[in-house]
Amino acid sequence: xxxxxxxxxxxxxxxxxxxxxxxxxxxxxxxxxxxxxxxxxxxxxxxxxxxxxxxxxxxxxxxxxxxxxxxxxxxxxxxxxxxxxxxxxxxxxxxxxxxxxxxxxxxxxxxxxxxxxxxxxxxxxxxxxxxxxxxxxxxxxxxxxxxxxxxxxxxxxxxxxxxxxxxxxxxxxxxxxxxxxxxxxxxxxxxxxxxxxxxxxxxxxxxxxxxxxxxxxxxxxxxxxxxxxxxxxxxxxxxxxxxxxxxxxxxxxxxxxxxxxxxxxxxxxxxxxxxxxxxxxxxxxxxxxxxxxxxxxxxxxxxxx
Numbered sequence: 001x002x003x004x005x006x007x008x009x010x011x012x013x014x015x016x017x018x019x020x021x022x023x024x025x026x027x028x029x030x031x032x033x034x035x036x037x038x039x040x041x042x043x044x045x046x047x048x049x050x051x052x053x054x055x056x057x058x059x060x061x062x063x064x065x066x067x068x069x070x071x072x073x074x075x076x077x078x079x080x081x082x083x084x085x086x087x088x089x090x091x092x093x094x095x096x097x098x099x100x101x102x103x104x105x106x107x108x109x110x111x112x113x114x115x116x117x118x119x120x121x122x123x124x125x126x127x128x129x130x131x132x133x134x135x136x137x138x139x140x141x142x143x144x145x146x147x148x149x150x151x152x153x154x155x156x157x158x159x160x161x162x163x164x165x166x167x168x169x170x171x172x173x174x175x176x177x178x179x180x181x182x183x184x185x186x187x188x189x190x191x192x193x194x195x196x197x198x199x200x201x202x203x204x205x206x207x208x209x210x211x212x213x214x215x216x217x218x219x220x221x222x223x224x225x226x227x228x229x230x231x232x233x234x235x236x237x238x239x240x241x242x243x244x245x246x247x248x249x250x251x252x253x254x255x256x257x258x259x260x261x262x263x264x265x266x267x268x269x270x271x272x273x274x275x276x277x278x279x280x281x282x283x284x285x286x287x288x289x290x291x292x293x294x295x296x297x298x299x300x301x302x303x304x305x
Contacts, residue, residue, distance in 0.1 A: 001069050004040050007078070008032035008235070011097045015234060016131040016297035022150055022273060023236060032235035036097065039078050043067035056081075056088045057121055064121070072113045073106065075099045081118050082127070093123045093305070102128050104137055111303050125305050131298035134280055142280035145299035146234060147289040151274045154264035154293050163255055165225070165262045168212040173221050174200055176247060180223065183248045190281060198226070198243050206242060213266055215246065215259065222250040225259050227267060233275055234297070239267050241276035244285070256288030 002010075008029045015028075042048060043066055050062040057064060067080045077095040084090035093114040095102075102110070107128075114126045127143060130136065134145060181197045198206075203226060206212035212226035223246035227239040241263070246255060264274055278285045280299065290296070 001040065001043060002076075004033045004036040005029075007036035007039060007097050010099050011036070011235065014098070014101045014129075014131060018295060019148065019234065019236065019297050027237065028235040031237065035235060039067055039080065039097070042080060043069060043078070052081075056083055056091070060120070064118070068117050070113050070117065072109045075106065077110060077113065079114060079117050081121060081123070091118075091121055091123045092125050092127055092302070093118050094127045096127075096129050098128075102130055102137075107137065107140070107303050111305055115305060119305075123305050125302040127300050127302055129298060129300050134296065134299065137301055139303075141302040141304065143300035143302050144277050144279050145286065146275060146277055146297050147286070147294040148234075148236065148238065148273055148275040148297050149260075149292075149294040150272055151239070151264045151267060151269075152272070154261050154274060157258070157261040157293070159258050159261060160255070162218045163258055163262070164216045164219075165213045165266050166216055167210055167266075168207050168214045168224065168226075171200055171203060171207065173214065173224070174203065176221070177224050177243075177245050180245050180247050193279075195279065195282060195285070197245065203243060211239075211267070212243065213263065215250075215255075215262075217250055217255070222247050222255075225263050227263060227274070229271065233277075236273045236275060237271045238273035238275040239263075239271050241274070244276070256284070257291035260289070260292040260294060 011032050012029055046062050049065040052065040053060050053062045065081055067078055070077050070079050076099045078097055080094045082092050082094045095110055111126050178197055185191045203212055206226045206228060211228060212224060214221055215223040215225055224243050226243040228242045230240040233240055260274060276289060278289060
């Protein structure tokens, strides 16, 4: 079983080449090692595996829920049993990290290994991460993409004069944000699987940290944009977009492309990257992110099982 430091050394070369110029390798290796500590823990801690089995696989042995460092041809993969959003009826197998970048020829052997390890639990797909472009692997399904840029590169952009930010002092407008999500869900039935509003409790923490902002149009509330600190996202010292919603009355005006710039202006300077995770089927959000100056630095894809 490799150490978290070993896993970080495997993960770093797999990152998008552009991101390698944003953060020094030694800093990123340290952050990736912190990220992979959980992978190692989940491969060894039987008590955690027992608690997971009670929730997700009653009657199954705890050992079945352990991560597995598995040889697959000329590579090794850390196979892990996962559940979308913690939902026991949405099982899948994750294969991250790998000892090298995944190739098309690896997909069938990796899927075979995933079924051998966890088939009794009925996983629906194998999830892999790659810095290759969207739809690089034929026969797979899309998942979430990572859109990122140095915060400094997003600042100083021309913003429509009616559009502004203000730190959210409270969650008085949270019901309006919930209604905005509901309106999008009603118009786009696939949207609930692509994005969900953060809980009031989570956004209250962002308010307390000064990282939730009211979007204003002509000084009227038009939505929320928020961020949180997450050093476990691709090993980048980043602010990660936590919430991004516009009231339906203000959608369709092209404002989405300007919100990352306003967020970059508002955020403290202690983290050099702004990163967001967007489902590949959420085309409008992807287009807005690309138009804002962020770039697609990779993402997950699914191999049906």
